[in-house]
Amino acid sequence: MRNEALVGYLLHQRPYQEKRALYYLFSQQHGVIHGVGKKGAPLFMPLQLFATGKRDLKTFSQINIASQDTTQADSVQKDGVQKDSAPAVLEAVPYANISGQHQYAALYINEILWRLLPTEDPMPVLWQHYQISLQQLKQPLSNSELRLCLRQFEQYLFTELGFTLTLTHDNVEDPIEPDCTYRFLPDVGLLPVLVHNEESEHLASKSGQTVFKGADIIEMARLGITEQTLNHWSKLHRNLIDHLLDYQPLQSRLLWQQQQRYQ
Numbered sequence: 404m405r406n407e408a409l410v411g412y413l414l415h416q417r418p419y420q421e422k423r424a425l426y427y428l429f430s431q432q433h434g435v436i437h438g439v440g441k442k443g444a445p446l447f448m449p450l451q452l453f454a455t456g457k458r459d460l461k462t463f464s465q466i467n468i469a470s471q472d473t474t475q476a477d478s479v480q481k482d483g484v485q486k487d488s489a490p491a492v493l494e495a496v497p498y499a500n501i502s503g504q505h506q507y508a509a510l511y512i513n514e515i516l517w518r519l520l521p522t523e524d525p526m527p528v529l530w531q532h533y534q535i536s537l538q539q540l541k542q543p544l545s546n547s548e549l550r551l552c553l554r555q556f557e558q559y560l561f562t563e564l565g566f567t568l569t570l571t572h573d574n575v576e577d578p579i580e581p582d583c584t585y586r587f588l589p590d591v592g593l594l595p596v597l598v599h600n601e602e603s604e605h606l607a608s609k610s611g612q613t614v615f616k617g618a619d620i621i622e623m624a625r626l627g628i629t630e631q632t633l634n635h636w637s638k639l640h641r642n643l644i645d646h647l648l649d650y651q652p653l654q655s656r657l658l659w660q661q662q663q664r665y666q
Contacts, residue, residue, distance in 0.1 A: 404461070406453050409433070410469055412518040412533065413444050425464060427517040428452075429533065432500060434524045435517060438463040447501050447509055448538055459522060505540045507662065508549055511655040512536060512556055519564065519647055532559045547630050554628045557640045566643065569593075570624035581618040587639060589646040593620065613642040 409434030411430035420423040424442045426568045428450070429435055438454055451469035454461045493510075500508050512533070520526070544552065561568065572578055573585060574592040585593040596614060615635060623632045623639075644653075 404454055404456065406455050406464075407432075409452055409454050411436070411452075411462065412448070412473070412537075413446050413450060414513040416444065418442075425460075428463070429516060429520075431527065431530050432525065434526050434530075435520045435522050436461060440464065440466050442660060446513070449534075463598055475604040500541045501537070504662075505544065506660075507547065507655060508553055509537065509540050510658070511553065511653065514653055514655045515557070515560065515644060515648075517539050518653075519560070526563050529559055529563045532556060547633060548599075550633055551628060551630065554633065554640055556635050557644065558628065561640075562642065564647070566647075568639070569641075570620050579615075579620050581621055583617040585615050585617060585620060587613040587615065587642055589643050611639060615639075 405423075409428070409430045409432055411428045413426055414429050414435070415427040416648075417425045419439055422442055423439050424444070426438050426440055426444060426641075427435060429440060436454060437459055438456070438461035441588070444450060444466050445468070449469040450466055452466040453464050455464070456462050509579045513515075516533070533556070536552055539552045540549075569592060570579065572593075574588075574594050577595075579585070579593065586596050587593055593615075617636075619635050624633050626632050628636050
């Protein structure tokens with residue numbers, strides 16, 4: 404690409420030389436793009452910039468905060484230039500009205516994206532859901548609402564990555580039985596576990612496995628991600644995220660745990 408106009412959100416940055424930074428940008432046009440640009444780009448705000456380069460590492464220039472209209476697909480011309488809208492002056496506003504515990508949730512979303520998404524693979528649907536999630540995180544949310552926001556976004560991410568969670572049948576296509584217990588393996592699915600009912604609730608803590616009662620799985624499939632099923636979905640999603648990350652720790656999760664420890 405040569406001086407191509409992009410709209411996107413900064414996911415992650417690292418120092419690069421004295422006055423520049425290495426940016427991981429989630430762009431509307433090309434998905435995640437790596438580039439080098441002037442320091443000072445903020446998190447969680449739509450950015451307008453130009454990218455140049457044939458290799459994996461681009462050069463970013465003229466980085467500005469975009470107007471909200473810029474992020475709407477119907478207001479962008481074919482050449483990527485915004486109609487009748489001037490970009491805002493770049494300011495160092497790192498959290499853009501996302502405050503408190505919501506900051507850790509937004510950092511978590513950013514981290515799983517830049518660590519899991521392939522580079523230069525357009526994902527316009529996920530990009531739109533990312534914008535929606537950021538807008539939700541700028542609102543007052545209860546703890547349950549915050550967790551629902553994260554679980555719903557994770558589900559969109561899994562879909563983009565090609566992971567479809569089947570909750571109506573086990574790994575050999577037998578229907579889920581409410582009185583059975585199942586172990587979840589990301590690459591296999593749900594496996595029946597031969598244990599007594601009174602032992603099933605202790606199996607996960609004893610073995611470190613992700614175990615569900617059949618009745619809970621049926622409820623998850625019937626209701627989807629709701630407050631009633633939230634704890635079960637959180638357990639399932641965490642197992643899958645950890646698997647996709649090859650069980651490497653998430654820095655945003657560690658920051659959240661430290662924050663909770665000192666409250």
